Amino acid sequence: MIPYGKQSIDESDIQSIIDVLKSTNLTQGPKIEEFESALCELTEADYAICLNSGTSALHIACLAAGIGNGDEVITSPNSFVASANCAAYCGAKPIFADIDSKTYNIVPDEIDTKITSRTRAVIPVHFAGQSCDMASIKHVVSVAEAKYGHKIYIIEDACHALGSLYKNKKVGSCPFSDMTVMSFHPVKQITTGEGGVVLTNDQGLQKKLRQLRSHGITKDPSEFINRDLAFTTASSGSGNEVNPWYYEQISLGYNYRITDIQCALGLSQLQKITRFCKRRREIVNRYNDAFKDILNIQIPFEDKECDSNFHLYVLLFDFEKMSIERSRFMLALRQKDILTQVHYIPVYLQPYYRQHFGTNVGDCPNAEEYYKKCLSIPLYPAMTGADVEKVVVEVKKSWGFC
Numbered sequence: 310m311i312p313y314g315k316q317s318i319d320e321s322d323i324q325s326i327i328d329v330l331k332s333t334n335l336t337q338g339p340k341i342e343e344f345e346s347a348l349c350e351l352t353e354a355d356y357a358i359c360l361n362s363g364t365s366a367l368h369i370a371c372l373a374a375g376i377g378n379g380d381e382v383i384t385s386p387n388s389f390v391a392s393a394n395c396a397a398y399c400g401a402k403p404i405f406a407d408i409d410s411k412t413y414n415i416v417p418d419e420i421d422t423k424i425t426s427r428t429r430a431v432i433p434v435h436f437a438g439q440s441c442d443m444a445s446i447k448h449v450v451s452v453a454e455a456k457y458g459h460k461i462y463i464i465e466d467a468c469h470a471l472g473s474l475y476k477n478k479k480v481g482s483c484p485f486s487d488m489t490v491m492s493f494h495p496v497k498q499i500t501t502g503e504g505g506v507v508l509t510n511d512q513g514l515q516k517k518l519r520q521l522r523s524h525g526i527t528k529d530p531s532e533f534i535n536r537d538l539a540f541t542t543a544s545s546g547s548g549n550e551v552n553p554w555y556y557e558q559i560s561l562g563y564n565y566r567i568t569d570i571q572c573a574l575g576l577s578q579l580q581k582i583t584r585f586c587k588r589r590r591e592i593v594n595r596y597n598d599a600f601k602d603i604l605n606i607q608i609p610f611e612d613k614e615c616d617s618n619f620h621l622y623v624l625l626f627d628f629e630k631m632s633i634e635r636s637r638f639m640l641a642l643r644q645k646d647i648l649t650q651v652h653y654i655p656v657y658l659q660p661y662y663r664q665h666f667g668t669n670v671g672d673c674p675n676a677e678e679y680y681k682k683c684l685s686i687p688l689y690p691a692m693t694g695a696d697v698e699k700v701v702v703e704v705k706k707s708w709g710f711c
């Protein structure tokens with residue numbers, strides 16, 4: 310089977326995990342900080358807080374931004390459900406702003422029309438690895454902040470975009486945002502099994518994020534509130550020393566911690582990211598060449614401000630014009646051991662969203678038009694040349710060409 314995406318694991322990845330299993334710390338050990346430092350180095354962010362999933366990362370990013378009941382959070386309908394769910398977790402209302410028909414990313418002007426006095430955050434999603442127009446989003450948000458007189462956070466959902474560039478800067482370096490979230494699920498650029506990270510340049514946010522990751526507990530003496538419990542009494546000797554057992558819970562956090570086992574895998578994977586991106590690019594070039602002149606197929610548009618890591622390769626098929634049913638097309642390819650997928654069903658069409666937030670068909674026409682046509686064909690670094698050629702031939706055949 311050739312899936313639409315999958316992890317690439319080699320002997321060094323396997324060995325890295327074995328080494329942790331033979332060490333003292335399976336969790337809360339040194340590999341977590343090592344992985345966080347490596348991510349900071351790669352993305353040029355000041356701080357990295359690793360978590361047990363991209364979804365947890367989105368959740369605590371929203372909490373650190375102070376999102377709560379009655380707030381509104383604007384995001385893209387063309388995403389996995391997690392990028393809107395994180396707002397709902399906090400009691401806020403997800404608001405969907407339509408996508409651009411060329412990039413499939415959220416449109417800054419659409420965000421502008423959806424901003425109200427209740428908007429507390431915007432979560433742009435870098436679809437398929439290509440960055441959103443962050444400079445324009447930042448501008449729209451700054452104007453609204455001045456108008457409404459409060460901070461509006463920008464949280465990038467870059468779960469697809471590790472290794473991508475925007476205006477020659479690393480996605481994750483947060484020049485136009487407060488926080489950037491990534492995922493290390495096996496279909497993403499690198500994997501830790503399950504895992505995620507919040508990147509930020511804001512020291513205050515990173516402190517909150519670290520607390521939220523681990524029960525709201527702090528061991529930093531400068532933050533202690535019960536000072537009589539925290540410190541040794543003068544009569545017992547030296548005085549003013551932190552009691553050796555002591556910690557304080559100062560907010561309501563979670564256990565969203567990642568393990569050392571996972572971080573060791575992440576470190577090993579991270580060493581290969583350049584090679585992974587290069588291989589994806591080679592396959593994309595081959596696909597672009599093969600599909601660019603096929604009737605009623607549209608290849609991905611590349612924004613010249615962006616350098617995408619190509620997390621996904623999405624073709625638009627005009628199924629209606631060709632009188633081909635997408636499900637039959639997918640099943641025909643599956644018969645040839647080629648698995649494809651639809652990214653994404655507009656999130657607001659999900660029953661939960663319709664029931665709880667009153668969303669409906671027609672809310673974002675571009676996202677719906679896109680949804681009718683999109684199909685992701687296989688793309689991952691471990692694809693062989695023969696796999697790629699097989700996909701090219703079989704997709705063309707099923708489409709009625711060659």
Ligand SMILES: *Cc1c(COP(=O)(O)O)cnc(C)c1O
Nearest residue numbers: 362363364389391468492493494
């Ligand atoms: C994968 C993904 C997530 C969630 O990440 P997990 O690590 O699976 O929790 C969120 N948003 C987008 C766009 C994703 O692709």
